[in-house]
Amino acid sequence: MVNRIKIKVNVNGKDVEKEIEPRLLLVDFIRGELGLTGTHVGCDSSNCGACTVLLGNKAVKSCTLLAAQANGNSITTIEGLSKGDKLHPLQKAFLDKDGLQCGYCTAGMIMVAHWYLKKNPDANRDEIREAISGNICRCTGYDSIVDSIEEASKHMNEQEEEIVTRQVKQ
Ligand code: FES
Numbered sequence: 533m534v535n536r537i538k539i540k541v542n543v544n545g546k547d548v549e550k551e552i553e554p555r556l557l558l559v560d561f562i563r564g565e566l567g568l569t570g571t572h573v574g575c576d577s578s579n580c581g582a583c584t585v586l587l588g589n590k591a592v593k594s595c596t597l598l599a600a601q602a603n604g605n606s607i608t609t610i611e612g613l614s615k616g617d618k619l620h621p622l623q624k625a626f627l628d629k630d631g632l633q634c635g636y637c638t639a640g641m642i643m644v645a646h647w648y649l650k651k652n653p654d655a656n657r658d659e660i661r662e663a664i665s666g667n668i669c670r671c672t673g674y675d676s677i678v679d680s681i682e683e684a685s686k687h688m689n690e691q692e693e694e695i696v697t698r699q700v701k702q
């Protein structure tokens with residue numbers, strides 16, 4: 533029998549404590565243990581970015597980390613961005629500017645864009661392209677994604693954001 537370990541994390545503003553197998557990937561913890569299936573698995577090998585979430589303030593590919601590595605930290609997924617039925621500016625911009633077609637890459641694109649616009653709110657189109665260069669989209673040709681992120685950058689501060697980054701008490 534595999535020994536299980538206990539982890540405490542803050543997920544989209546809520547403290548969560550779970551016993552998990554030490555080898556469990558963060559993406560499988562998010563999808564399987566927490567039921568947050570907005571985070572997708574594309575390649576399972578760190579290439580596509582579909583699994584991108586925020587760990588603390590950083591965008592990470594959650595298929596490349598163990599859930600145990602998130603212990604004591606905060607995790608923000610796509611489900612944590614909207615406020616009730618009010619979409620986050622990035623979600624709204626992706627809808628308004630046709631930033632998605634099949635939508636498989638979208639959660640990852642939005643999470644990496646969120647991370648990037650927080651540190652570079654005035655990003656130009658080239659910088660946005662560079663920021664999302666680790667995320668693959670097979671549908672859009674990327675122009676509408678860049679349009680969406682550029683549009684969102686004008687509205688990011690209109691909505692007070694409470695992306696929880698506090699450390700979880702151990
Ligand atoms: S599923 Fe994680 S990078 Fe593709």
Ligand code: FES
Nearest residue numbers: 633634669670671
């Ligand atoms: S919208 Fe289909 S992969 Fe990006």
